Amino acid sequence: MPERTEMVDAVDWEFLAGGPTGVPKALHALWSGDRDGRQSAYQLLADSLARFHGCTPASIAAVPFLIDVVADPAAPDRFGACQVLRMIALGDESHWLVECPDPADDRARVAALSGADRDAAQGAVEAYDAVRAGVPVYLAALASDEPPVRLHAAHLLAWFPEERDTVVPALTRLIESEPAEYAEIAAVASVAAALAGGTAADTTLVRALNIRRGAASGTGVWASVTDRLFGRHKPFPPERWAASIALARVLGDPGSDVLEQVSECLTEAGDAVLNWPFLNGDMATLAALTLAAVPDGFDPLAAGLLRSDPEEDRALRFHALVKAAFPDGPLPDGTAFPDLTDRQKTAVRTLADAEAWREGWYIEAVTTGLGLPFGDDALRAWIG
Template identity: 30%
Template sequence: MFAGIDEVDWASMEHAYGPADDVPDLLRGLASADPSEREAALDGMYGAVHHQGDVYACTLACIPFLFELVVDPAVPDRGGIVELLTSIGGIDIDEDDIGEAEDEAEAEGAANYAMAAAAVSAGAGVFFALMADDDPGVRVSAPLALATLHGSPARVLALLRERLTAEPDDEVRLALIEAAGRLALRHGPLTGRIADWLSRLAAEANPPGLRLAALAQLARCAPGALPGDVVRVVAGLLRQLRSAAGTPEVSAAGSRALGAAADPAPAEAAPVALVGQLRALSAEDRAGRTAPWTADLLRTLHVGLDDRVADRTALLADQLCSPDPGQRIDAVRMTGGLIRAWRGSYGELVRLVGEQLVSKEPRLAEAASHVLEELFGLAAPAGDALAARVAADPGAWVKEWASGPPGLGSAVKALARLGDARAVPALAAALERPEVPHDAGYAIGHLGPAAAPLAGVLRRRLSEVRLDEEAYDRASPLLAGLTALRAGEAAPEVLRILRGAPEYRGEWLRTAALRALGAFGPAAHCAVPDLRALVRRPGTAGAVEAAEALWAVDGDAAAVLPVLIEGLQAEHARERRAAASALGRLGPHAAVTAPRLRALLLHEELWLRVDAAIALWEVSGRAAESVPVLLAAWEKNRHVRVRVAECLARTGAAGAGSDAARVLRAELASVRRHHAMDGGYGSHDTYEDEKLLALCRRALLGNTGKGPTT
């Protein structure tokens, strides 16, 4: 084995972390008799040689040796190596991708992907024999490898069907069905045949897990072939799986193949390698479950159901009523994913998530509070449940972390973001801690007048902040809370921060203090001399923020206009944006800046164009030039939509039959959240989208009031 490995000039190649001269040791480690060495070697392959899916020259050089490993029955854990080869060769790249590369490095990367796909596909025939390997871990991995890599999909499909009748391991059988779905997605001409086969599997008297797997793959590759009563069918299959609690469908061998463990590893045996840590987390999550793979099947089903929100909601509601805590944990997590990506009527679903807060299973209650934390106003049906959990567990009001400042507990944060006054006692207690949670001030901002009693403690704690290198971390949550409350009585304490901000993070701290003073408005009149001194130094850091605060406090347009006009000429687009937004707040008092703002409508930076268009509208009172810019930005970048909708709602330009009204109505008609994306999300995504919907409705109603838009 490994003939010629030392003849490869590994040192001349590189991987993600430098020279690739350690690759031979990683390859040999994959064949080690020591499980920890194999684990560390696989971790190194994914972490450096195939880092985040990248393919380097050293990755290509590894391919022949990886094939040697997978065909040697003496090598343990070959299933992981099969998966590694599948990942290396499974990215589709063609000549167009190489030709369209923007630079030499990108072209080289695309060429490496293409060569990897060709090299692994050329050797993919070995996976046919592995379909009947003695190691169930290999048999779990081989079907997807063939479906992804082999150039004869019809032959692969025939073998998948043949192996399904002969395969004794239930989890391997699920892998065979998943591979069929992969084939259908990659090879369109086979989709009809595969869909017919999957439909028969889903309808016949097969084990419930296999039928569920067939339905999940149908949802992926041929959703139109799903039965009309798919929710009822799936709910029935889940009940069958629960009733089989004493007879697990997955063999011990199959569970081991996918990394499950019958017993948790002792603390001293905790894995060091990332691969091992992921395996341990998977084992912990699967522990005690009758059919731990059910969650993956249901996630696949939900992805396939896509915009069928009513069906997905009904299915999750059924799961949330399951007597199986594991199924409810899965349902809670999937509920969060559904609401983040799709608009719908979720009141009953949210109420059911709230019911999980009283579960004795800590993972279930924690999952529920995390989901509710990201729902903001949509969490209202769970408000009483959240309040009860907060009242019952003061120890969870604040979350301590191994490093960094503490944060609010999920239930407290969810209740505050809901705007529920029952969060105030927990926030008051958090503000008295030696170190105030970093997110306390932002939570206060959602409570409105109900949080007014907290102004006193915020003011006192701010007066106690030492003006040293830690001042920003200690003061920023307090300033955020005072800003939200518009607590003008705290102006003296804020001025102390403004005047004494240390050099370290001083600009950030001064900006936060200036925003607070601006929010206080005329109540911060004692700050006018300091603000005037700052605006007399245009071009300095914070001058625009100081000008904006001075306008809010004193209304002196003559004093702030020169600073803001100079800000429009700043080097960085971020500073220009701040100046444009501030000019917009001056309204007609800044009419003289209209030509300068008009010139920015053609700037290459989209966000600057948007801010300039809004400001031009507000200083001139005319929409004709601004609306086309705003609507073009709306179509080009979904992240500007809330900003644009705020302007349309405030200025009333969405008259019946207008282009703006058409755009707003199209947004309201969409079931997909405006910034939903596959593979990632932000904690405020749902909040921002619900805000957008409210603004669209308000704009269409012609409400041009100057009130808050949240």
């Protein structure tokens, strides 16, 4: 146990949190031999420190103690510390995947603010930077002999593109070295390397991703939650899908075969992939966001949404579609359907034919914010 842990009680947590808090007790419990107690502690820390995008001073103060857990090979449940650190740094992961914020731009924007506006925004930037300071520790954790630690350290490293010069090579080595038994770790590292700033110039990364993309489909642990519950064991190839998603992002123009595999992920992965930490298991939505981000991905995205299951959570997938079709924001007042571009017409028809209105308030906010009608009847009447 690092000596700094003894400093937990020296921090005025109630002052930092704005009232009574269980944070110090939870931080001590992370070193306990009681597994249930550790799990409860991590849940409390996630709820109290990460709920508001890490904007409280208590969140920032807790970061060094959580980094200490990741740094100590003897600490139990180090992967849990990685998860809470990621929550503190990012808040809502989907915001980062949809909006693709630039941390450097965020710092500059906050620096230009003043008064209460700056105070409100500064906490998120400081929380992100506090977690970023632990990147050397997370890199070392990639060599852990505990598979969950390697997996969640890779997931955490995805979000620090300013550290790409060290992060991308380290993740590439993990992609190359993970045995087939732990294909899920290589899959997470593949997407993490792309998000962390991997480019086509990283030839070793591209080669490693192509090797993983050619891996055989897996079964067993690589099954959806539904399949596991009902005892089904159909082939399930998330390693190949993850490598294809990563290649599409790294190359930008990856070729039709890669885009076909990303589109396959969109339509077949469902929304609960076991051992997939991005978006809480929703690999299909990550595939949709990837197709929306690459030049030739729009048509496969629209086609995939037409084949999608309305019982899945498709809100972010439709958001990706309309964001790609309407990059300039809301339509001018009085815009009629014939006034749209071909891509915009395809997007609107896809919203109608795939019954996007089923997704409720989120898609209603997205579509009406662009000046589009919402609801099945209204949208079809507008199309004419």
